[in-house]
Amino acid sequence: MNAEVVENAPVSFHRAEKDLPFVPYQDGVMFQLLQVNIEAGLWVVRVRAEPGATFQRHKHTGQVLAFTSCGSWRYLEYPEVNTAGSYLYEPAGAVHTLIVPDSNDGITDIWFAINGANLDLDSDGNVETVLDAGTVLEIYRAQCKAFGHPAPDVIGA
């Protein structure tokens, strides 16, 4: 360690809440794409879901870390309810269906760091769609454009 190493150290990358827009992902769900690392297969996303929102059952091919800021949600397959301050670790291989209770009062706000792909499954367990860093970036850019936002400055894009 010496001064030169410290001077050459990489900087960090900050995005304030207002730096990147929340845009529709699906009915009752808005999202903000914070970071993609397409080569590594990492995508970091913040999701705001209205009461009653659900996400198609999917299998993960990598680890997921989730931190909940407000609201409440759970996976249909597990009993635990995520609320403000909850942390959830999802191993690779996990298969589940995200549900936000109808009975919630307001928005549920979840930050996810997702490694690998979400393999969205049909009712027979076949892979219907592959959602990964590359495809989520395409979706985010298209939705930003469609809703009149400038090209978003996603970290790593």
Place this chain on the structure above:
Amino acid sequence: MNAEVVENAPVSFHRAEKDLPFVPYQDGVMFQLLQVNIEAGLWVVRVRAEPGATFQRHKHTGQVLAFTSCGSWRYLEYPEVNTAGSYLYEPAGAVHTLIVPDSNDGITDIWFAINGANLDLDSDGNVETVLDAGTVLEIYRAQCKAFGHPAPDVIGA
């Protein structure tokens, strides 16, 4: 993909905010250790810092993801101020000194997923202490015990 694969899928691991205590890390800083993966070198921690808190300058050997719930803070080495809803990505090799402004009103609450070690540096840039998944678990367990909490059920410990 078939029924058997889904049935054998690993479950996820949830910790509600109240499941694990916040204990002192240093003067003006409380922390909650959510997960360790000692073999992979991953530790997930939530930090609550009072106005004026600072952390020793350190170099990271792996990537760090940080989400801020409330308050404000920055690294002495960069201009950006993290506030509620901020996301910060710190590459491996980053060297910086965390500071919480004296002028803050209340607590600053930050969730970190840290890969690798924090190499705490003295003023000459020498490595004084190595903080990693293994050592942070020892500290957390000791502080839980010292403050009268039961043995904490950290994910992966």
Place this chain on the structure above:
Amino acid sequence: MNAEVVENAPVSFHRAEKDLPFVPYQDGVMFQLLQVNIEAGLWVVRVRAEPGATFQRHKHTGQVLAFTSCGSWRYLEYPEVNTAGSYLYEPAGAVHTLIVPDSNDGITDIWFAINGANLDLDSDGNVETVLDAGTVLEIYRAQCKAFGHPAPDVIGA
């Protein structure tokens, strides 16, 4: 750092070439499964392919590192030929078809560390099969049993 930290340091995990059998994966291809980390989505495998072997076109959801000991092979989609001592880095999202030339004299021997899943694709680009740490372990165990080997001591299994 002190004596205690060193004494508690995790050990490493060694497998000699003869510790784990090579068993058939498909026509003209034998494989040895060295390590799985199902929670992380990592699998480490060694493949021995005869002249003319091919692997179905697949998309990777995580990074792959490959080191070739002998023989020659390439992906149909790229011009570079891997030979003894070649290193290949495959980013997440890569889509390709492994081919071993008919004109090879002997065995091609490749060591792979694979993160995430191989999504085997049909000719229309639909996902036909998902090969990951969990499924490859099932296949390896079944083939070891079928070919009269004892239960294999795969790292992490």
Place this chain on the structure above:
Amino acid sequence: MNAEVVENAPVSFHRAEKDLPFVPYQDGVMFQLLQVNIEAGLWVVRVRAEPGATFQRHKHTGQVLAFTSCGSWRYLEYPEVNTAGSYLYEPAGAVHTLIVPDSNDGITDIWFAINGANLDLDSDGNVETVLDAGTVLEIYRAQCKAFGHPAPDVIGA
């Protein structure tokens, strides 16, 4: 999955054995740097060690995967001897001293994928040097220049 996704898929990165020079690392040890990902803290290196070579005791902050092509070596701290075809998985936190027996006949050739830093330790367990993706790249470039090779085309550099 559709044609567009496949067309946009990232390519892979190949380095043949002759594409990057082996240069001296220390007495009795030559090395070839194949890949660095400084932001992720990954470095991939091939090492050729003469009989009797040793590496300073070090602690790893991330996981290491090692494949041995020829020769023999072990860590002073563990009994297992790595030989041709051996695979070794070293978890984060491992502390050890690499030794190549004096009694070896020829070169020992090892391929390593190293996550994080090697913390080289003095006899009291203090960190003497931090070797990581950034510093190993500086060393490799300097040695290539010193030994009359052109600037090396390391993946990710």
